Amino acid sequence: MRKREDFVPMKTLECRGITLSDKQTKICVPITGTDLEEIKEQAEKIANMNPDVVEWRADFYDVKDNDETEFEQCLKAINDNLKKIPIIYTYRTSNEGGEKSIDVDDYCRLCKYVSEISEKYNVAMIDVELYENKDQKNIGKLLLDIKSTGVKVIGSNHHFEGTPSEKDIFNVLKTMEEAGADICKIAVMPKEKVDVKTLINASKKANKELNAPIITMSMGELGAVTRICTRMTGSVITFGAGVNASAPGQPPCEMVRFLLKASESGKIDCNVALIGFMGTGKTTISNALSRITGFKEVDVDQYIVEKEGMAIKDIFAENGEQYFRNLETQALRDLQEEKETIISCGGGAVLRDENVEILNTGSVIVQLKATPETVFERVKDHTHRPILNNDMSVRHITELMNQREPRYNSVADIQVNVDKGDRVETCYYILKELEKTGHFSVE
Ligand SMILES: Nc1ncnc2c1ncn2[C@@H]1O[C@H](COP(=O)(O)OP(=O)(O)OP(=O)(O)O)[C@@H](O)[C@H]1O
Ligand SMILES: O=C(O)C1=C[C@@H](O)[C@@H](O)[C@H](O)C1
Ligand SMILES: [Mg+2]
Structure with a gap:
């Protein structure tokens, strides 16, 4: 038997005018366009869906050399269309289930550059694949540089091949906090029902014990319920599909909105x-x-x-x-x-x-x-x-x-x-x- 009292308060954090997540988990919709035109079109459509946050998945953007000015052009186009909805900048590398691989120096250079123009284009958060990069000696400095611009860092880690143990999931999130992430994120893939429970339990523990807010999810159809039951996990952001899903198991934005409300006040x-x-x-x-x-x-x-x-x-x-x-x-x-x-x-x-x-x-x-x-x-x-x-x-x-x-x-x-x-x-x-x-x- 489960009672509503099981629901946990989430950790909160101010991010360029929005509070993660004082009352209800924020809904984030990804932009997955591959060229500037498509990125603009998606931004316009997604703005009409009225999400709380929009994630630009820059790894979908098809450019040869990772030229800063081209990235800036995209951010400008997105921000022009979003009408003040804050942006998360994410370059998801193929190491962690993204579309492209990228040289680590380019990856860091782009994160830093986006942080420098973040205020201008309303970028509130930058996703940094912290766990992959955690042994890099410059990562601490990179995070400090990024954070000094006022943008918040989402430390992120993805497991497409399975679900680590409860202890390991917790430790990944804790390591991110120790490395300086403002928000700690992990996505895992369930193979069995018990894996979904593992993610929920690890999230509960991290939400209770860490100071930083967390974002967690179990992916795929089997795990999709964790994108909604954030009152159990404490996850401050959940991802809903807009034009396309950017990861397996994302329900459409409208469905997420209704079900989160059901969770909050049903x-x-x-x-x-x-x-x-x-x-x-x-x-x-x-x-x-x-x-x-x-x-x-x-x-x-x-x-x-x-x-x-x-x-x-x-x-x-x-x-x-x-x-x-x-x-x-x-x-x-x-x-x-x-x-x-x-x-x-x-x-x-x-x-x-x-x-x-x-x-x-x-x-x-x-x-x-x-x-x-x-x-x-x-x-x-x-x-x-x-x-x-x-x-x-x-x-x-x-x-x-x-x-x-x-x-x-x-x-x-x-x-x-x-x-x-x-x-x-x-x-x-x-x-x-x-x-x-x-x-x-x-x-
Ligand atoms: N939507 C679904 N997608 C995929 N598998 C499912 C789905 N729903 C249930 N299953 C799987 O089907 C099996 C039977 O499900 P479940 O035990 O919930 O059925 P039930 O209706 O309660 O059965 P019973 O009448 O015997 O109690 C389980 O192994 C479950 O994981
Ligand atoms: O359909 C049925 O008659 C049954 C279904 C199961 O849930 C059990 O209630 C029992 O095995 C009988
Ligand atoms: Mg049954």
């Missing part, structure tokens, strides 16, 4: 019961929704397992399905005492009329829908679902789904297709639907 007047066939992702989506909104989550199967001290497949084996179904009904009764809670039901829960009646007293019922092929792909390696254990095949799943789907369809208040598999988008859709029906609101 109010709900009901429980949300997730139903649907086994493996459609009820537990997964309830977890993501809870991370985003801070609402409590309860998994009915898990509730039963904890209450009985037995795995579901053992309850089925020892006492039979009817016994399990009675436990399920009792669990749903118990859970109606809860308020503002996301309840992920077992796949068979709404087959009993009585259970639907219980749910209807306090819950909006949301059905997750997927094809048998999607379900098979997701559950084929699992052994904890007794109803599938004897025959794990698309044919068997199709048969069972044909029996059950009409029932799900008839009891659902909201239906959402999850074949595409984007967790954050699914949460967005559900909250938007709840908003339409008046059950959910943001300030």
